[in-house]
Amino acid sequence: MSDLHPSREIVVVGAGPAGLQAALAAHDAGARVTLVDASPEAGGQIWRGGHPPSRIAARLLGRLRDSPVQFLRGCTIVDAPKPGQLLAMHDGNPLWLSYHRLVLATGARERFLPFPGWTLPNVLGVGGIQALAKGGLDLAGKRVVVAGSGPLLLSVAASLPLYGAQVPVIAEQASLSHLVRFALGLRYLPGKIPEALQLAWRLQPLRFQAATYPVRAHGDMRLTAVTLRSADREWTVDCDYLACAFGFVPNLELAELLGCTVREGFVVVDNWQQTTAPDVYCAGEPTGIGGAEKAMAEGAVAGLAAALLPEDANSPVSRNLHSQAAPHLARRARCHHFAQVLERSFPLRPELRDLPLPETTVCRCEDVPLIHLEGCSSWRDAKLQRRLGMGHCQGRVCGAATEFLLGWPMQSVRPPLSPVPVRLLAAAALAKADDSNPHPQTRPGQ
Numbered sequence: 001m002s003d004l005h006p007s008r009e010i011v012v013v014g015a016g017p018a019g020l021q022a023a024l025a026a027h028d029a030g031a032r033v034t035l036v037d038a039s040p041e042a043g044g045q046i047w048r049g050g051h052p053p054s055r056i057a058a059r060l061l062g063r064l065r066d067s068p069v070q071f072l073r074g075c076t077i078v079d080a081p082k083p084g085q086l087l088a089m090h091d092g093n094p095l096w097l098s099y100h101r102l103v104l105a106t107g108a109r110e111r112f113l114p115f116p117g118w119t120l121p122n123v124l125g126v127g128g129i130q131a132l133a134k135g136g137l138d139l140a141g142k143r144v145v146v147a148g149s150g151p152l153l154l155s156v157a158a159s160l161p162l163y164g165a166q167v168p169v170i171a172e173q174a175s176l177s178h179l180v181r182f183a184l185g186l187r188y189l190p191g192k193i194p195e196a197l198q199l200a201w202r203l204q205p206l207r208f209q210a211a212t213y214p215v216r217a218h219g220d221m222r223l224t225a226v227t228l229r230s231a232d233r234e235w236t237v238d239c240d241y242l243a244c245a246f247g248f249v250p251n252l253e254l255a256e257l258l259g260c261t262v263r264e265g266f267v268v269v270d271n272w273q274q275t276t277a278p279d280v281y282c283a284g285e286p287t288g289i290g291g292a293e294k295a296m297a298e299g300a301v302a303g304l305a306a307a308l309l310p311e312d313a314n315s316p317v318s319r320n321l322h323s324q325a326a327p328h329l330a331r332r333a334r335c336h337h338f339a340q341v342l343e344r345s346f347p348l349r350p351e352l353r354d355l356p357l358p359e360t361t362v363c364r365c366e367d368v369p370l371i372h373l374e375g376c377s378s379w380r381d382a383k384l385q386r387r388l389g390m391g392h393c394q395g396r397v398c399g400a401a402t403e404f405l406l407g408w409p410m411q412s413v414r415p416p417l418s419p420v421p422v423r424l425l426a427a428a429a430l431a432k433a434d435d436s437n438p439h440p441q442t443r444p445g446q
């Protein structure tokens with residue numbers, strides 16, 4: 001008996017490495033696939049705007065272009081009002097998407113931690129400055145201090161001189177012994193070793209300080225200098241930009257809205273990347289921070305499983321699925337070892353909790369300083385009483401910060417997941433009120 005399900009409709013949310021692989025694998029396995037991404041381009045955080053694109057990015061993006069997979073760019077999923085249905089904002093208009101199976105590949109964002117001056121103009125994320133440089137920000141002759149934590153610091157610092165920038169120092173908060181552990185972890189992904197050696201060569205002329213972190217950004221209308229601290233000293237470096245982030249935070253909002261179980265900050269999945277919510281799969285950074293290779297391996301497994309796993313959980317899994325998934329499962333296992341090393345290599349040092357002063361802004365959408373959180377007992381309490389996380393980003397920045405600073409997990413994800421026009425809310429309310437109401441539109445053009 002064939003295990004192809006040609007009529008199975010699969011929606012993949014996120015067109016980064018995980019989502020691209022999931023969409024293409026599901027299509028190859030016979031499903032009808034719609035891939036959506038909030039951004040105007042496919043490629044996710046790592047490949048978007050890369051000119052020229054890397055070989056693997058060029059291959060996947062080319063396959064997407066040549067395939068019948070429907071790609072909806074600029075399409076943000078904002079609600080999941082009923083099982084099998086999503087509400088999106090597409091070019092400012094409501095759009096309903098129906099699915100038999102859904103793959104979440106929503107990626108991660110950078111983690112920002114507050115310290116005095118972190119909201120000054122020209123203090124940016126590490127990935128943020130890279131994206132701006134790719135987009136044409138003129139960095140010629142500019143001094144960029146790169147600080148925070150994680151391997152992204154190194155790859156971005158190495159790329160900045162290509163745009164004409166100077167990098168006076170790279171300040172990594174993790175200790176040298178942790179960094180050695182990270183380097184040894186590369187044995188799990190031997191393909192990365194030549195890349196790492198090349199990176200080390202490019203970083204050679206730059207000054208790297210382990211166990212060092214920013215304590216204050218100086219400036220009036222914009223950044224002029226940053227003070228760094230290591231175990232035995234503090235010093236100030238003049239600069240035009242500070243690129244600063246402390247690792248990544250997974251984008252869990254949609255998974256939580258759909259009722260997927262989240263444990264220790266990540267979506268729980270089984271061997272086939274199935275979440276605990278029926279017909280919902282998840283791949284990439286939301287299941288654990290591990291880089292593009294892990295995202296692609298998980299994406300391929302999720303796409304194949306979404307297309308080929310039988311509806312009845314008790315039915316045997318076909319040999320076809322096993323054989324197609326086998327290389328991806330093996331690659332995924334290696335990537336998971338590497339992800340564990342990554343997690344253990346960049347623990348945030350407790351001293352970072354002492355950086356914000358009482359007057360330091362914690363929620364920059366709603367201008368909430370740390371002192372205003374005194375007396376609040378939880379994220380929810382601070383939201384209700386102090387408007388923490390009530391602004392445009394809906395806690396995407398301050399949520400991770402207060403979790404680290406105050407131990408408050410973010411609670412109660414609610415639709416819409418992003419700010420939307422009122423007509424979109426009205427459409428969602430109408431659909432919820434009338435279960436029998438056929439949706440105004442499913443896939444566009446149908």
Ligand SMILES: Cc1cc2nc3c(=O)[nH]c(=O)nc-3n(C[C@H](O)[C@H](O)[C@H](O)COP(=O)(O)OP(=O)(O)OC[C@H]3O[C@@H](n4cnc5c(N)ncnc54)[C@H](O)[C@@H]3O)c2cc1C
Pocket residue numbers: 013014015016017018019036037038039043044045046075076077078105106107108109110125126127128130152155248251254283284285286290291292295417
């Ligand atoms: C700012 C930034 C820069 C980075 N730069 C690099 C780098 O230079 N090199 C490197 O090795 N790694 C980089 N990374 C890490 C890299 O993103 C991951 O290692 C890996 O590529 C993750 O792949 P992914 O498919 O899981 O997620 P992503 O590549 O993050 O893709 C997720 C996609 O989902 C979309 N999305 C999320 N929510 C919704 C929604 N509700 N509706 C519609 N679309 C949605 C997003 O727009 C995004 O395109 C960066 C990460 C960030 C956050």
